[in-house]
Amino acid sequence: MSPFEDDYDTNVEPKPKVGLKNISSQKSMFDTDDKKVTQQDFDNKIKSIQESKSSYKKRSADLVLKFKKIMSDKTLKQNKNVFVVEMEKEVVLEMIKLAIEINNDVDEEDGMGSMSWITLLLQQVIAQKDRINELEYQLFQLKKILVVEPTPPDPLQKTT
Secondary structure, three states, rough: OOOOOOOOOOOOOOOOOOOOOOOOOOOOOOOOOOOOOOOHHHHHHHHHHHHHHHHHHHHHHHHHHHHHHHHHHHOHHHHOHHHHHHHHHHHHHHHHHHHHHHHOOOOOOOHHHHHHHHHOOOOOOOHHHHHHHHHHHHHHHHHHHHHOOOOOOOOOOOOO
């Protein structure tokens, strides 16, 4: 017999296990640290989303009014002063900043900031097209009057 066979008794029945199973102190890969969302946390999240959307709407409305005012201004480029030019640049920069902010907001759909300004610009393009068409029609009418219908000679005037 070998020295190891003494230590191992094959006739002994295993003892039944009683008590709690020892588990590793290591966290399971399925265990997350996410807390359960409470109603208050949920309400706070909703409130912050509503506040940001309200802020976006207010800032957008303000910038839309400023942009439309710029677009309706009939001052010629050479007659604009430095303050007007700077104000126009500032409005455009604020519009860009707001679009980027809305685009980066995870609670908004992708590209909504850009789409807002694209929509505004398309409306302005249509308004400019209508204005150009009206001016072109008026110019056509003036040319028609000046070229095609010259004033008849005055019969009271002597001709030589």
